[in-house]
Amino acid sequence: MNSMERVLTTLGHKEPDRVPLFLLANMHGAKELGLSLRDYYASAGNVIDGEMRLLEKFGSDCAYPFFYASLEIEAWGGDTIFSADGPPLCGPPVIRRPEDIDSLRPPEVESSPALRRVLDTIAGLKQRLDGRVPIIAVAISPFSLPVMQMGFDRYIELMHEQPDRFLKLMQTNEEFTVNWANAQLAAGATAICYFDPVSSTTNIPRDLYLATGQQVAKRALARIKGPTATHMASGRCLPILGDIADTGTAVVGVSILEDLARLKAAAAGRVTLLGNLNGIEMRRWTPADAELAVKRAIAAAGPGGGFILSDNHGEIPFQVADETLLAIREAVDRWGRYPLDWVQDWTDPGPT
Amino acid sequence: MGGVPMNSQSLSDLITPFRESLESLDRIRAESLFAEALSRVSPIAAVEQLIVPALEQMGNAWHEGSVALSQVYMGGRFCEELVERVLPPSDPDRKHQPRSAIVLLNDYHMLGKRIVYSVMRASGFELFDYGRMDVDELVERALADRIRVLLVSVLMLPSALKVADVCSQLKARGSDIKVAVGGAPFLFDGELWREVGADGMGRSAGDAVTIVDAWMREMA
Numbered sequence: 001m002n003s004m005e006r007v008l009t010t011l012g013h014k015e016p017d018r019v020p021l022f023l024l025a026n027m028h029g030a031k032e033l034g035l036s037l038r039d040y041y042a043s044a045g046n047v048i049d050g051e052m053r054l055l056e057k058f059g060s061d062c063a064y065p066f067f068y069a070s071l072e073i074e075a076w077g078g079d080t081i082f083s084a085d086g087p088p089l090c091g092p093p094v095i096r097r098p099e100d101i102d103s104l105r106p107p108e109v110e111s112s113p114a115l116r117r118v119l120d121t122i123a124g125l126k127q128r129l130d131g132r133v134p135i136i137a138v139a140i141s142p143f144s145l146p147v148m149q150m151g152f153d154r155y156i157e158l159m160h161e162q163p164d165r166f167l168k169l170m171q172t173n174e175e176f177t178v179n180w181a182n183a184q185l186a187a188g189a190t191a192i193c194y195f196d197p198v199s200s201t202t203n204i205p206r207d208l209y210l211a212t213g214q215q216v217a218k219r220a221l222a223r224i225k226g227p228t229a230t231h232m233a234s235g236r237c238l239p240i241l242g243d244i245a246d247t248g249t250a251v252v253g254v255s256i257l258e259d260l261a262r263l264k265a266a267a268a269g270r271v272t273l274l275g276n277l278n279g280i281e282m283r284r285w286t287p288a289d290a291e292l293a294v295k296r297a298i299a300a301a302g303p304g305g306g307f308i309l310s311d312n313h314g315e316i317p318f319q320v321a322d323e324t325l326l327a328i329r330e331a332v333d334r335w336g337r338y339p340l341d342w343v344q345d346w347t348d349p350g351p352t
Numbered sequence: 353m354g355g356v357p358m359n360s361q362s363l364s365d366l367i368t369p370f371r372e373s374l375e376s377l378d379r380i381r382a383e384s385l386f387a388e389a390l391s392r393v394s395p396i397a398a399v400e401q402l403i404v405p406a407l408e409q410m411g412n413a414w415h416e417g418s419v420a421l422s423q424v425y426m427g428g429r430f431c432e433e434l435v436e437r438v439l440p441p442s443d444p445d446r447k448h449q450p451r452s453a454i455v456l457l458n459d460y461h462m463l464g465k466r467i468v469y470s471v472m473r474a475s476g477f478e479l480f481d482y483g484r485m486d487v488d489e490l491v492e493r494a495l496a497d498r499i500r501v502l503l504v505s506v507l508m509l510p511s512a513l514k515v516a517d518v519c520s521q522l523k524a525r526g527s528d529i530k531v532a533v534g535g536a537p538f539l540f541d542g543e544l545w546r547e548v549g550a551d552g553m554g555r556s557a558g559d560a561v562t563i564v565d566a567w568m569r570e571m572a
Contacts (some may be wrong), residue, residue, distance in 0.1 A: 038549050081460070086510030089460050152463035156422045160377065205375075205420045234536065256540065257417065280509055280540035284547075317509045 003061035003133040004190075011227075011250055013269045013306040019298055022136070022274065022310040023060035025085065026067075026090045027318045028129040037318075038082040041067045042066070044120035051125060055133065058325050061308070062190075063129060065121045066138040067114075071197070073148045075112035085161035086318055097149035098162055101169045109183045126188025135228070135334055138314075139181040141196035142173030143216040149173075155198075155341035159212065166227065169289065170216050183225040193229045194249065195314060202257070204309025207238055217247040229253060229274060234313045238263055245270040256312045258299035261282035264307065272306045275333070277328070279311040283319045287327035292349070294331035299343045302336065311335065363389050363401040371406040372425030375419060375548035386434050395438035396476065401406045403431050404475045404561060409558030411471070415539075421453070425467050428557060431474035439476060448572050450500035452564060453480035455490055457504050457518065458511035464535050465505035471557035477564065482561075487514055491521045494529055499572060501564055504533045512544060519549035562569070 001009070001017045003289060009016035029050020030040035039144060040046050051063050070080045072092035076189060079091030080284030095101060109115050118137070125135050142146075145153040146169060148176035148206040158166050180194045222229050230244055238258045245252075245267070252264050267273055277293050285293070293311065301307040316325070335342065353546050366385050373381035389398040398504075402449055408451070411428055413419035454464045454472070467480055482493060496501055506512045520528050532552040545553035554560045 011455070085512060086508055089508070091460070147461075151462065153425065153466045156425050156463075159422070192502060201417065201420055202414075203420055204422045208420075234540070238417075278540055282538050283509070283541070284543075303394065314462075319509065319513070 001014075004131060007023050007061055007134050007308065010305040011272050011306060012249075012270070012309060012346050015303075015305045015338040018338060019302050019335070020061040020308045020327065021059070021145035022062045022064070023054075023058050023316070023325060023328065024064050024066075024311055024314055025053075025054060025058065025060075025316040026064050027317070028320075028322070028325070031318075031322075032057070034313045036082070036084065037068075037088060039348055041071075041088070044124060047121045048124040052128060057322070058329050061066055061133065063133055063330070065118060065125060065135060065189075066193070067118055067121075070148060071114045071118065072140050072145065072176075074114040074300075075107040075109070075176075075180075076149065077107070078148070081232045085316060087261070090148040093150045093154075094170075094320075095146070095154075095197070096167050098150075098158055100155075101158075104169070104170050104172050104180070105221045107277075109176075109179050111293060115180065119183060122184055124188050134190035135188060136191055137181075137184035137195050138193045138195060138196050139177050139184070139224075141199070141213070141217065141230075142170055142220055143213040144196050144198040145173050145177070152198075152304035159208070166212075168257050170212075174216065174223075175320040181220075181224045181226075181228075185224070189226070189227060191227040191250075192224055193231050193253070193314065194224075195231045195233055197231075197255045197267045198237045198245070199230075199235035199240070200232040200255075200333065201239050202232075206243070208332075210243060211217050214240075214243055214247060217244075217249070221248045226253075229272075231274070231314045232323060233240075240264060241266045242268075242270070242278045251308070253310070253314055254312065258322050260297055264301040267306065271305060272308060273301050274308045275301075276312040277310065279313045279316050279320070282311065282324055283317055283321075285324050285327070287323065287330075290324055291331040294328055295346070297347060298332075298336055298340065299346055299348075302338075302340050303343060319345065354448055363393065363398070366402055367405050367409070370402055371409050371426045373404060373424045374410065374430065376386055377423070377426055379430060382430060383396045383434070390438065397476070398478050399435055399439060403435065407431060408558035408561065409476060411558030412448050415555045417486050421463070423462065424557065425470075428467050428470035428474055432470045434509045435474045435476065444521065447458070449564070449568050451480075451498055452477065453494060453497065453499045453501065454483035454503040454505065456484040457490065457506050458486055458514050459505075460484060461507040461552050464507065466533060468503060468505060468554070468560045472560060472564070475561045477554075477561070484507055489519045490518055493524070494522070495525060495527060500533045500544065503554075503560055503564075504531060505535070506535040506537060510533075515545075515550055516548040522545040523549075530567050532560065534560065
């Protein structure tokens with residue numbers, strides 16, 4: 001099977017030849033080219049070359065033309081702050097006072113140089129990969145975007161204290177997110193990873209999710225013209241897994257903070273799980289640690305398909321060594337081959 | 353009070369309903385329960401015996417996954433208001449505490465720091481809020497202010513790793529400032545706080561109160 005066939009099979013809740021691996025080490029492309037993150041992301045050509053080298057080196061089952069989250073904020077008029085050793089961060093809020101929401105307008109995708117670079121990257125990858133490897137593009141959910149637009153604390157206050165302005169912000173953001181996601185699909189993306197960490201039960205209670213984030217997701221996903229994966233970016237979601245499935249998403253990115261076997265049972269064939277290796281701990285993993293973590297995840301969620309092995313955040317830290325990524329790759333090759341006969345007799349050795 | 357000493361009455365029957373009122377954002381009920389506490393004990397005792405344990409329980413519940421960050425934030429903010437009303441900053445009943453400060457290191461994600469700041473103040477502590485700083489600025493300011501306890505909040509892994517620079521610079525300058533850290537990277541890697549040279553790590557805002565309380569006794 002090629003990567004596309006492998007992923008489509010597991011999305012159909014059937015067992016492919018092996019567990020698919022989404023190794024979302026997008027920043028490592030800059031290392032491959034010997035560039036700073038700022039220079040790397042300044043050109044679509046760099047990211048295309050970087051992604052191709054990462055695919056060659058680590059054998060991930062997807063290309064991941066995700067630059068950095070605050071790139072979307074650049075389209076809204078905000079700034080990005082680059083650093084040498086980690087993901088670029090969002091600058092000062094573009095919504096400085098709640099009243100700013102009243103006159104906020106969604107930016108045009110085509111008028112943003114940053115967004116156009118991503119579209120060019122997707123188009124270039126599409127040309128090179130020719131449908132063999134899925135291209136997973138990213139759109140921040142309209143419901144989670146305000147964390148960068150106005151700050152998380154002010155956003156929580158807005159949700160609770162100014163419901164009308166909250167709705168206005170959601171309408172504005174939905175227009176942008178839907179257009180941005182559809183532009184990436186039109187450029188050649190296979191699917192959209194809909195990052196929605198605010199909806200996680202780590203951040204808001206279920207009743208608030210049902211009244212807010214879920215409604216937004218239902219409306220937005222219905223207008224996105226392709227498959228979506230909803231990612232909680234390390235947040236918990238077990239109590240709302242069925243509710244997330246109700247939004248029409250095909251995949252849910254899950255956290256190491258929750259039991260993967262329980263998540264798999266709760267998914268009940270409705271959604272495929274994506275996760276849940278601990279990217280923060282990964283920085284100091286030995287090859288043996290990597291192998292054990294891979295075995296644990298596959299044993300918990302691999303049987304029957306409906307599972308893609310990945311990190312639990314949707315972005316592997318820049319500090320994680322190539323040797324660790326290669327150890328993950330090798331462990332998947334060794335323990336991820338279907339049928340997973342070893343799982344039944346395997347006993348977890350416990351903490352290393 | 354029928355001759356019963358003001359602070360000898362237990363408020364334990366009020367803690368669970370008070371916590372539940374905070375979690376459901378029921379301000380009217382929370383105010384009423386706090387008023388009930390004030391009718392039984394002194395303001396400082398009401399803070400220590402009702403607000404502190406309720407916020408601590410909420411913090412633990414967040415860590416275990418049964419309460420959300422939005423509830424902790426809104427609850428902490430409301431408690432801060434309640435404490436402001438009964439214990440103004442200059443109130444002599446405010447805790448005699450080491451000079452303390454809280455800072456967001458390097459990042460731009462303020463929520464964690466704001467929650468800890470609210471919970472600390474709602475628990476009767478006064479502390480400097482340094483906002484967002486980078487390593488050099490923080491070291492200079494903490495030394496200039498003669499800080500004894502420094503609470504460092506981060507969200508991103510690179511910022512967490514920069515705590516090592518803060519700790520080593522403070523030590524190189526002969527400072528004995530105790531540093532407690534908190535934030536997502538420390539929750540996902542339980543060894544990281546030791547690696548960066550911190551003296552303690554809080555898993556929730558309630559932990560910050562416990563840590564500073566313990567250090568306060570050590571320093572007394």
